[in-house]
Amino acid sequence: MPNFDYEAPTSLADALELLSRPGEIRPLAGGTDIIDQLKNNRRNADLVVDLKRVPELLALDSNGSGLRIGSAVSCTEVHNFTAKNGGFDALSESSELVGSIHIQNRASVGGNVCNAAPSADTIPSLLIHEAVAHTASASGGREIPLIDFFAGPGQTVLEKGEILKELQLPAPSANTASAYLRFIPRNEMDIAVAGVGSLIEVDPSSKVVTKARIALASVAPTPVRAYAAEEFLEGTVIDEAAIDKTADLAVGAAVPITDVRGSAEYRKELIKVLTKRTLNICLERLA
Amino acid sequence: MSKKQIKTTVNGVEHEILVDSTWTLLETLRDHLKLTGTKEGCSNGNCGACTVMVDGKSSCSCLVLAPEANGREITTVEGLSDHGHLTPIQDAFVENSGLQCGFCTPGFMIATTALLNDNPHPTENEIRLKLAGNLCRCTGYDKIVRSVQDAAERLSKA
Numbered sequence: 364m365p366n367f368d369y370e371a372p373t374s375l376a377d378a379l380e381l382l383s384r385p386g387e388i389r390p391l392a393g394g395t396d397i398i399d400q401l402k403n404n405r406r407n408a409d410l411v412v413d414l415k416r417v418p419e420l421l422a423l424d425s426n427g428s429g430l431r432i433g434s435a436v437s438c439t440e441v442h443n444f445t446a447k448n449g450g451f452d453a454l455s456e457s458s459e460l461v462g463s464i465h466i467q468n469r470a471s472v473g474g475n476v477c478n479a480a481p482s483a484d485t486i487p488s489l490l491i492h493e494a495v496a497h498t499a500s501a502s503g504g505r506e507i508p509l510i511d512f513f514a515g516p517g518q519t520v521l522e523k524g525e526i527l528k529e530l531q532l533p534a535p536s537a538n539t540a541s542a543y544l545r546f547i548p549r550n551e552m553d554i555a556v557a558g559v560g561s562l563i564e565v566d567p568s569s570k571v572v573t574k575a576r577i578a579l580a581s582v583a584p585t586p587v588r589a590y591a592a593e594e595f596l597e598g599t600v601i602d603e604a605a606i607d608k609t610a611d612l613a614v615g616a617a618v619p620i621t622d623v624r625g626s627a628e629y630r631k632e633l634i635k636v637l638t639k640r641t642l643n644i645c646l647e648r649l650a
Numbered sequence: 651m652s653k654k655q656i657k658t659t660v661n662g663v664e665h666e667i668l669v670d671s672t673w674t675l676l677e678t679l680r681d682h683l684k685l686t687g688t689k690e691g692c693s694n695g696n697c698g699a700c701t702v703m704v705d706g707k708s709s710c711s712c713l714v715l716a717p718e719a720n721g722r723e724i725t726t727v728e729g730l731s732d733h734g735h736l737t738p739i740q741d742a743f744v745e746n747s748g749l750q751c752g753f754c755t756p757g758f759m760i761a762t763t764a765l766l767n768d769n770p771h772p773t774e775n776e777i778r779l780k781l782a783g784n785l786c787r788c789t790g791y792d793k794i795v796r797s798v799q800d801a802a803e804r805l806s807k808a
Contacts, residue, residue, distance in 0.1 A: 465708045
């Protein structure tokens with residue numbers, strides 16, 4: 364481990380002051396990524412700022428306008444909250460897939476976002492629910508649509524001294540369903556070979572899709588949206604043929620690499636299969 | 651290297667400890683408090699040998715910094731039994747051969763205790779899902795699953 368100092372501020376103002384200091388200042392929420400990265404010298408730090416005692420970053424609430432998730436709220440809390448209150452099924456599913464329960468109890472959804480792994484399980488779910496990242500820094504804050512938040516593997520658009528404060532997700536309409544699936548070689552505790560989150564809003568009488576959002580994990584340097592697939596599906600009556608065409612179009616957004624987890628060709632096939640499956644789950648949920 | 655004075659409750663006993671900012675909770679428990687029941691396996695959150703409870707939530711102590719434990723309540727495997735009397739979960743593992751070499755067992759004790767606290771009657775699928783973060787290279791898991799099912803039954807009768 365590098366020799367770093369540790370502070371646990373109890374107000375957002377104090378946290379932002381610490382983060383604005385010179386040197387490598389690392390925010391820590393659950394720590395399940397950053398502590399491992401520090402141990403293995405993959406990231407450096409002069410000061411680690413523990414954000415778990417900052418009340419503003421622990422907010423988790425919903426109202427008619429949407430869901431708010433403070434950046435230090437654990438995956439377990441997000442899973443339990445969304446499983447109980449409904450409306451965000453894909454997020455509920457994906458926050459229960461990040462590592463083991465022991466990891467989910469500490470790891471935050473905000474940290475999963477800021478770690479910016481292309482394979483991060485919660486990100487496609489947040490993207491299809493049109494999450495907006497609200498940031499904070501000593502000089503103010505920004506609102507960044509989550510799709511614009513990622514700059515590459517492990518890279519975000521956050522500037523020095525700037526942190527993710529919270530994620531805000533608009534409330535979906537009653538005729539909306541979402542689902543997230545990933546493929547891994549075992550049943551749990553692994554990194555996605557590929558992942559797909561789908562959200563559809565369907566007119567109950569005509570079965571015409573009025574909104575479609577599809578986001579992919581592990582098939583590009585950042586999480587991506589399958590825009591062509593979304594555009595095709597919107598305005599279409601959803602049936603088996605429409606789902607097949609949508610899945611084929613979703614593959615077009617995938618630019619995967621071949622690595623130890625799977626070949627590029629295999630990952631593209633997975634995107635097709637997982638897109639179909641998530642759309643069918645959405646239809647079951649709307650039925 | 652900077653030092654931090656922390657106050658933490660471990661197995662019901664309050665400790666004031668001068669820790670280094672870079673120590674993990676696992677190192678603090680094993681090397682400073684000599685609570686060596688908690689094991690170090692992979693040191694990266696995959697194996698679960700170092701599982702402890704932090705404020706009642708199962709956590710990999712290799713991925714917690716010592717100063718993060720300030721003001722928190724920690725439970726290790728040493729804190730489960732009552733004056734040397736094994737808990738129903740521990741009895742169930744012994745009687746169902748839910749262990750062989752025993753290295754992973756402290757982690758399974760904590761993970762099972764946390765699981766049954768949250769969900770007293772888990773299905774086999776739920777047991778396998780919630781214990782997926784604890785690796786065992788001896789048993790093949792079936793006897794561990796049977797042990798947890800037996801433990802749930804014992805606790806529901808207790």
